Amino acid sequence: MTAPTATVRAALRADLAEVADIYGHYALHSVATFDEAPRPLAEWELKFDEIAGRGLPFLVAEEAGRIVGFAYAAPWRPKPAYRDTVEDTVYLAPDSTGRGLGAALLDALLTACGAAGVRQVVAVITDPGSEASAALHRRLGFTDAGRLTAVGRKHGRLLDTVLLQLAL
Template sequence: MTKIRDLADADLPAVSDIYAHYVTGSLATFDETPPGLREWRDKAAGLAGAGLPFLVAEVDGQVAGYAYLAQYRPKPAYRHTLEDTIYLAPGMTGRGLGRKLLGELITRAGEISARQLIAVIADSGDPASARLHTAFGFEEAGRLKAVGFKQGRWIDTVLLQLDLR
């Protein structure tokens, strides 16, 4: 059984492990060193303090993925523009979990009066994230060429945007 729910502190080790998988083995993130539990606790506390959602997808009692919204940029004028982040545990892709997490993020964004959602996607050759976002109405807003260098290659990022109004 799948459940989308708010993050609990006990979920943070699983969240950390999921992200570490992508940091060390993929181009999906430009981080090169996985953050530790202290950094994850700080991130979760910061998001909660800002009234922003941090969700987990639970499958049969196990954390199978996570998602959160964060302010797109730190300057005050960006306060109504949020960026989404979604990661699924290895072996949990293709089950509709990303769709459930993103759908709930969009609902929550509307509840907190966000105006725009931004997805910043590493263009590493895997179209899954871009397909997920465009299925929800995100449109390409731009491309930043060769802005990341990881695993011996230059990577573009694609910016996708959803107008919530």
């Protein structure tokens, strides 16, 4: 792994087309997300506005003028009692993995979550299929909180999700 050369910063609406492209790759070609098709830009704009409206972080990693990754925190569940708990999301451009960018994004996201008053961060990770994501979260202090067995089906496979949790 080499040191990341990207700058992690707050996302802008202008970044969302590149965010959508990164996510679309994973929707079509992996089990990292249970979405089976890319999300349209309009859906990303709504998500961006919702996250900003809640005072939660949405970050991007930019390198040489290109968005090479993104991370955001969204409400864990819609009920008011969950107000201090979020679910994190981190994705990297397929050609930008293995260089520490995921750790840089997740670390910055956790710092921003703490500043926003978040108390618990939950990661929902596909298993098998997202081992690097699980390892990244564990390296940054997340601990196992549970497993949901055979809750997803994608690319002809039944998939589990592993729940990891971090108290801030």
